[in-house]
Amino acid sequence: MLHEPSTPAGKDPAGPYKIRLGIWMFIAYSLFYASFVAINLLNPLAMAAIVFAGLNLVTVYGFALIIVALIEALVYDWFCRRKEAFYLKAEESKEKGQD
Amino acid sequence: MAIFIFLIFVFFVIGLSLYLGKKTKTSSAYYAAGGKxxxxxxxxxxxxxxxxxxxxxxxxxxxxxxxxxxxxxxxxxxxxxxxxxxxxxxxxxxxxxxxxxxxxxxxxxxxxxxxxxxxxxxxxxxxxxxxxxxxxxxxxxxxxxxxxxxxxxxxxxxxxxxxxxxxxxxxxxxxxxxxxxxxxxxxxxxxxxxxxxLSTQPDQGGKVAFYEYSHLSASRSGEQITVNEAGWSVLEQKEIKGGLVFVKLGRDNMETWWSVSESNGAITLDESQSVVVKTDGKWINGAPASSTNHLRQVGNLEKINGESNVETGRLSLFGFLSTLTNKDTMVQTWKTANFVDGAGEKVTVYYPKIVSGDRIMRPGLKFxxxxxxxxxxxxxxxxxxxxxxxxxxxxxxxxxxxxxxxxxxxxxxxxxxxxxxxxxxxxxxxxxxxxxxxxxxxxxxxxxxxxxxxxxxxxxxxxxxxxxxxxxxxxxxxxxxxxxxxxxxxxxxxxxxxxxxxxxxxxxxxxxxxxxxxxxxxxxxxxxxxxxxxxxxxxxxxxxxxxxxxxxxxxxxxxxxxxxxxxxxxxxxxxxxxxxxxxxxxxxxxxxxxxxxxxxxxxxxxxxxxxxxxxxxxxxxxxxxxxxxxx
Missing domain, CATH: 1.20.1730.10 (Sodium/glucose cotransporter)
Structure with missing residues (x-):
């Protein structure tokens, strides 16, 4: 017998959409992160260039990697919630129709 | 005070665990907090x-x-x-x-x-x-x-x-x-x-006097280094891997280790800190280790935007980082070297190294x-x-x-x-x-x-x-x-x-x-x-x-x-x-x-x-x- 999850997950019609969205957002962030690593390796001196308010590129890029992660996370959650709400509404109207 | 607050925190955490422990009866509660x-x-x-x-x-x-x-x-x-x-x-x-x-x-x-x-x-x-x-x-x-x-x-x-x-x-x-x-x-x-x-002479809000490390002029004859200033004698000279050179100097019956730096042909000895493991215990900076003789805390700016003996006063968050990033800001960092001296004693030397602000504010010093x-x-x-x-x-x-x-x-x-x-x-x-x-x-x-x-x-x-x-x-x-x-x-x-x-x-x-x-x-x-x-x-x-x-x-x-x-x-x-x-x-x-x-x-x-x-x-x-x- 297979092992059951800690709490029943129930049906999640938004699941495939969330997985697709998650993968695309993961790829986008990975490219952003990979660029940071690549610049450090290929042209490390470029990271010393002052780009904003007396701060160099590596500091601004480092902060951006942290802040963009949070922004992407919030955007992802917004889209996921919207999709979940859509299916929930569809489910409810289906149930009403059956009543 | 520190111990008091620390103990309160620890007892609170243990008390919380004991309280929650009474409610933990099932494996779901133990491993996954009941999923709740x-x-x-x-x-x-x-x-x-x-x-x-x-x-x-x-x-x-x-x-x-x-x-x-x-x-x-x-x-x-x-x-x-x-x-x-x-x-x-x-x-x-x-x-x-x-x-x-x-x-x-x-x-x-x-x-x-x-x-x-x-x-x-x-x-x-x-x-x-x-x-x-x-x-x-x-x-x-x-x-x-x-x-x-x-x-x-x-x-x-x-x-x-x-x-x-x-x-x-x-x-x-x-x-x-x-x-x-x-x-x-x-x-x-x-x-x-x-x-x-920021300050070039940080004194921890007046609590710890800023310690200014000394630098001595030296000269080299062949491989032998000699101090140009009176009262100092070179007791031992040690070159380690990577070409780093350290000298043990003697003065007033005190033996201390200094790092050797060379710039434009001029040789300078930089005061360092050292721990020497002797048969009678650890010696720190030339004296036996004790509750009053321990390694000094380090780290300071030598120059801020090119100026010595200055302090900036209050800064903004970006101002703090941009001042450090300036190429004319000089930071005194500390490195470590380990070796065995002529007497067969294990020596650890902590020596200063000046790094410019634009260098320390980008990757490369470790990686x-x-x-x-x-x-x-x-x-x-x-x-x-x-x-x-x-x-x-x-x-x-x-x-x-x-x-x-x-x-x-x-x-x-x-x-x-x-x-x-x-x-x-x-x-x-x-x-x-x-x-x-x-x-x-x-x-x-x-x-x-x-x-x-x-x-x-x-x-x-x-x-x-x-x-x-x-x-x-x-x-x-x-x-x-x-x-x-x-x-x-x-x-x-x-x-x-x-x-x-x-x-x-x-x-x-x-x-x-x-x-x-x-x-x-x-x-x-x-x-x-x-x-x-x-x-x-x-x-x-x-x-x-x-x-x-x-x-x-x-x-x-x-x-x-x-x-x-x-x-x-x-x-x-x-x-x-x-x-x-x-x-x-x-x-x-x-x-x-x-x-x-x-x-x-x-x-x-x-x-x-x-x-x-x-x-x-x-x-x-x-x-x-x-x-x-x-x-």
Whole structure:
């Protein structure tokens, strides 16, 4: 017998959409992160260039990697919630129709 | 004061555990807090779990000694949460019960996966436990005035109490409390740093007089160095690997070690600090070590925007960083050299090195991004492991089972990203704050942040130390819950199929927690003195190599087989551990020449992660074929 999850997950019609969205957002962030690593390796001196308010590129890029992660996370959650709400509404109207 | 606040905190945590322990009767409550934790609480508890000794002590300490390179850990650790959120969080929550092994095995019911994943959980948890315990000893040493080993023992005992009483429930609330306090008080510390501003003669708010290190002019005749100033004599001259030269100078019956620097033909001797192990004990800076004679804390700016003897007064957050970034700002950093002197005594010299602001504010002092291709590969390997490691840490993954549903798993991850990201931005200010305020212990960088707090007030030091201690307690608790789950649930219950009722399962988990806690104590004592963030970086590499390929391929590649998963876990563990064991950094720990290390990389991820993926793909294709052929 297979092992059951800690709490029943129930049906999640938004699941495939969330997985697709998650993968695309993961790829986008990975490219952003990979660029940071690549610049450090290929042209490390470029990271010393002052780009904003007396701060160099590596500091601004480092902060951006942290802040963009949070922004992407919030955007992802917004889209996921919207999709979940859509299916929930569809489910409810289906149930009403059956009543 | 410090001890008082510290003890209040510890007793509160134990009291909370005992209270929650009364409610922990079932294995679901013990391993997953009943799956009833609110996503907001779980999110902050995630931050508590994740912001371990490595983040608070290790990263700040590394920034305080090698500058921006330390902040790379902050960036990599945070970026790893993207993998957790977008790829792992919800699917894993849907599949698992108590442990990450459950999720991996959900569609296979394979004994091979159960065994391999349980071993992987144990190995990664123990690897991650080492730096936490090292950090505990480091913290307790100055706070309570007890030896490092006693500090490690104390933490071990408290954590075993926490875990054995209430498991995941108490661990979650300890983490929540600690995560919240850590972010708040780190913000207070950063505010204090920028309000104080920068000075070329930092005196810790008038509490500790600024110590100005001397420089002597010298000349060379052949290989022999002589001091140009009267009263000094060169007693010994020592050249070590890398061409570094040190001289032992004598004056007024005092023997001290100085580093030799040469610029445009002029030779200068720079006053250094030294620890010499003699037959009658340790000598520090030419005199026997005592409660009043210990290594001076170091770190200061020699010039601010090209000017000496200045202080800036209050700065903005950006103003603080931009002043440090200026190419005419000069930072006095400290490096370490070890050798045996002419009398056969072990000598450790801490010597100053001036670095310009624009150099220390970009990578390269530790990770040689401008070095050889092998050094570049090492950097790439580290950044890869940090990115891939988070979503493969067992003590992080089990937290997905404490919330009621997949949407809560997602939301709690987002709360974690917010809290952790904010904290990591603060580490840059705390690390550089310690570096420029003369609050770095040259022998152990891990105490930079608490010592920075002490430079403002004893109260802040007490609170920060108590939180740092709770940081260790919380993370160790989480790790021990994960490891005990691997032993009691994955191995005993599911792999060996030992019949246990619910109460016996909880008891087995508690016994496992006790044994693993004991191992952690032992390792914490053995690894004393290593930077905790570096050690955690290695744990990330092991986790990323052993677990992440299995998780990702199980979720997204339909041809993945049970044998493929088990093989990739085993290959990931063995290859990453082997690469670490024969790396230059570990050779240094063994007391051997790091240049003799057969593996030139310190970070194994670039080899072991792809190897684990390839193993999974190859073995899966082979075993799929076999199945088809039989069919």
């Amino acid at each position: 934790i609110h996503w907001g609480v779980n999110g902050v508890a995630f931050a508590g779990d994740y912001l371990s000794a490595a983040s608070f002590l290790g990263i700040c300490g590394m920034i305080a000694t090698v500058g921006f390179d330390g902040f790379l850990y902050s960036i990599g650790y945070l970026a790893g949460w993207i993998v957790a959120l977008f790829v792992v969080a919800e699917p894993l929550k849907k599949l698992g019960k108590y442990t990450f092994t459950d999720a991996l095995d959900a569609n296979y019911n394979s004994r091979g996966i159960k065994l391999a994943a349980a071993i992987s959980t144990l190995v990664v948890s123990i690897f991650y436990l080492i730096p936490q315990m090292v950090g505990a000893g480091v913290l307790v040493e100055p706070l309570l005035g007890i030896p490092h080993s006693w500090g490690v023992l104390m933490v071990g005992a408290i954590v075993i109490t926490i875990v054995a009483t209430a498991g995941m429930a108490s661990t979650t609330y300890v983490q929540f409390l600690k995560g919240f306090l850590l972010v708040i008080f780190s913000s207070v510390l950063v505010a204090a740093v920028v309000i104080r501003g 040689k991004v401008e070095g050889t291709w092998l050094e570049k590969l090492d950097f790439l390997s580290l950044m890869l492991a940090l990115f891939m490691g988070t979503a493969a840490l067992p003590h992080i993954l089990i937290r997905y089972y404490t919330v009621p549903n997949p949407a809560s798993a997602r939301k709690s991850t987002i709360v974690a990203i917010g809290a952790i990201g904010f904290f990591y931005i603060l580490t840059l200010f705390m690390g550089f704050g310690a570096l420029v305020n003369g609050t770095v212990n040259p022998a152990d960088s891990n105490m930079a942040a608490p010592l920075l707090a002490r430079s403002f007030s004893e109260l802040l030091f007490a609170v920060i130390s108590a939180i740092a201690f709770a940081t260790v307690l919380g993370t160790v608790s989480g790790l021990i819950v994960a490891a005990s789950g691997a032993v009691a649930h994955d191995l005993f219950d599911r792999y060996l199929k030992i019949k246990m009722d619910d109460h016996q399962k909880v008891t087995a988990g508690k016994i496992a927690a006790f044994v693993i806690g004991g191992i952690a104590i032992l390792l914490g004592i053995l690894f004393k003195g290593m930077n905790v963030s570096f050690l955690v970086g290695l744990a990330f590499a092991v986790a990323a190599s052993a677990n992440l390929p299995a998780i990702l391929m199980m979720l997204f590649w339909k041809k993945t087989t049970a044998r493929g998963i088990a093989a990739s876990i085993v290959v990931g563990i063995v290859s990453s551990l082997a690469l670490i064991a024969f790396s230059p950094e570990l050779y240094t720990l063994y007391g051997r020449n790091p240049l003799d290390a057969p593996i030139p990389l310190n970070n194994p991820g670039i080899v072991s992660i792809p190897l684990s993926f390839i193993t999974l793909i190859v073995v899966s294709l082979l075993t799929v074929k076999k199945k088809e052929a039989i069919a």
